[in-house]
Amino acid sequence: MLAAGALATAGLLLAACVPATQVRVPSPTPPAASPSPSRTPHFAPGAARSDDRLFPELGDGGYDATHYAITVGYTSSGKAITGDAVVTATATQDLSNFALDLRALTVSSVTVDGRPARFSRAGDKLVVTPATGIPLGATFATHIVYGGVPKTYEAPGLGTEGFHSYAGQQAIAQGEPHVAASWYPVDDRPGDKATYDIAITAPVADVALAGGVLTAKTPASGGRQTWHWTESAPMASYLAFVAIGRYRLHTSTHNGRPVLVAVASSLPTSVDRVLAQTPRITDFLASQFGPYPFDAEGGIVHDDPVFGFALENQTRPVYSAAFFRNTSTSYQTSVIAHELAHQWYGDSVSLAQWQDIWLNEGFATYAMWLWTEHQGGASPLQTFTQLYNSGKLPKEAPGRLDRRHIFDNTPYNRGAATLEALRISIGDAAFFQTIRAWAAQHRYGNGTTDEFIALAAQISGKNLVPLFTAWLDTATRPAFPKRLPG
Numbered sequence: 462m463l464a465a466g467a468l469a470t471a472g473l474l475l476a477a478c479v480p481a482t483q484v485r486v487p488s489p490t491p492p493a494a495s496p497s498p499s500r501t502p503h504f505a506p507g508a509a510r511s512d513d514r515l516f517p518e519l520g521d522g523g524y525d526a527t528h529y530a531i532t533v534g535y536t537s538s539g540k541a542i543t544g545d546a547v548v549t550a551t552a553t554q555d556l557s558n559f560a561l562d563l564r565a566l567t568v569s570s571v572t573v574d575g576r577p578a579r580f581s582r583a584g585d586k587l588v589v590t591p592a593t594g595i596p597l598g599a600t601f602a603t604h605i606v607y608g609g610v611p612k613t614y615e616a617p618g619l620g621t622e623g624f625h626s627y628a629g630q631q632a633i634a635q636g637e638p639h640v641a642a643s644w645y646p647v648d649d650r651p652g653d654k655a656t657y658d659i660a661i662t663a664p665v666a667d668v669a670l671a672g673g674v675l676t677a678k679t680p681a682s683g684g685r686q687t688w689h690w691t692e693s694a695p696m697a698s699y700l701a702f703v704a705i706g707r708y709r710l711h712t713s714t715h716n717g718r719p720v721l722v723a724v725a726s727s728l729p730t731s732v733d734r735v736l737a738q739t740p741r742i743t744d745f746l747a748s749q750f751g752p753y754p755f756d757a758e759g760g761i762v763h764d765d766p767v768f769g770f771a772l773e774n775q776t777r778p779v780y781s782a783a784f785f786r787n788t789s790t791s792y793q794t795s796v797i798a799h800e801l802a803h804q805w806y807g808d809s810v811s812l813a814q815w816q817d818i819w820l821n822e823g824f825a826t827y828a829m830w831l832w833t834e835h836q837g838g839a840s841p842l843q844t845f846t847q848l849y850n851s852g853k854l855p856k857e858a859p860g861r862l863d864r865r866h867i868f869d870n871t872p873y874n875r876g877a878a879t880l881e882a883l884r885i886s887i888g889d890a891a892f893f894q895t896i897r898a899w900a901a902q903h904r905y906g907n908g909t910t911d912e913f914i915a916l917a918a919q920i921s922g923k924n925l926v927p928l929f930t931a932w933l934d935t936a937t938r939p940a941f942p943k944r945l946p947g
């Protein structure tokens with residue numbers, strides 16, 4: 462994630478370098494215990510909330526979603542969508558009922574394993590009561606038919622997010638952490654990752670984009686066609702997106718993977734040329750972080766003026782056109798490097814608690830520092846030193862942010878500074894071994910700050926608690942780091 466305004470600020474702070482808790486997190490939902498064959502189930506409602514410290518209202522308990530098959534229909538005559546979703550999940554308790562996040566849209570029918578289920582709405586929750594209880598460990602499929610006009614969210618520090626229609630009935634669904642429930646029923650917590658099939662039916666004059674691999678385009682009624690996308694790697698719910706409208710498409714292959722780059726047709730073709738550098742930037746990042754984790758890559762630049770940010774949507778980041786207006790090419794490629802770095806740190810390795818956002822944004826900002834050096838600019842040490850001495854190092858503790866501030870400058874610049882402080886403390890070899898091992902060991906899963914600290918300590922053989930306490934948990938400027946002895 463990058464907000465256009467926030468990055469402009471960062472660029473000013475670091476003009477020469479960058480173009481343009483002690484309370485720790487629990488692990489993601491533990492695997493369900495194996496039910497005993499002779500056990501008597503005790504059915505109870507799943508918790509209609511999650512254990513996230515900052516956004517407990519997002520997400521639900523009692524099950525683990527494993528796959529979403531979503532079909533969204535869109536016409537050029539209005540802003541309403543039709544939706545059809547099959548959510549496959551495994552019960553992590555004996556369930557008498559369970560909830561999904563779903564905002565505003567009207568539900569017309571729900572079945573569980575093919576049998577009609579009762580359902581009700583409670584705020585942004587859809588509560589489903591199956592005909593019979595679902596025992597712990599059972600896999601079940603919930604089929605929801607829904608539709609209506611999606612309602613966006615207004616998020617502090619970020620603005621509008623969610624499913625949004627704009628100019629001439631184009632549409633885009635994008636945001637963090639709020640977006641998924643505005644267009645599909647979901648267990649909307651990053652700890653519950655799942656694979657996705659997303660089919661979008663749109664007028665034939667438009668393109669309909671999502672993440673992953675395009676598997677088919679099929680004719681549909683009313684002068685429309687359906688675009689079928691498959692994301693086969695587990696994905697956090699906020700990383701799923703759709704973009705419908707008028708785009709120039711460019712397809713190619715890179716290291717055997719399909720590359721799809723799309724630029725809103727209203728934008729100049731100079732944007733296409735910059736976005737075409739995506740494979741080259743991906744290669745550089747892979748040289749730093751290890752193998753690229755997914756089976757597709759690319760990027761999309763839209764022209765919806767309401768969304769002023771870029772987001773690391775899995776396999777295919779989605780960028781606001783604002784990043785490409787009156788900015789230098791080096792700035793633009795730095796933004797691309799940021800979002801592509803999230804494919805390793807944020808997408809493949811996802812946070813389990815939103816308060817760990819520095820694990821996403823600190824790493825992606827550090828990737829910008831690495832990219833700047835690769836382009837012949839300042840080294841990360843030089844960038845860090847200038848930031849440290851400028852008096853502009855954020856004073857807030859990135860490990861203790863509240864929900865209003867998770868996309869402030871703090872997790873970005875102080876998060877990246879924390880990584881450079883680690884690098885100075887343990888040396889280049891242990892540092893790069895740590896961040897590569899982090900990507901490898903938690904690939905397609907989730908990770909916590911505690912787990913990252915433990916990994917760095919294990920690889921370096923050093924006590925890193927004082928370092929991370931100072932940089933992540935203490936709201937003052939830490940001492941300038943130095944190489945730890947031993």
Ligand SMILES: [Zn+2]
Pocket residue numbers: 462463773799800803821822825
């Ligand atoms: Zn980011």
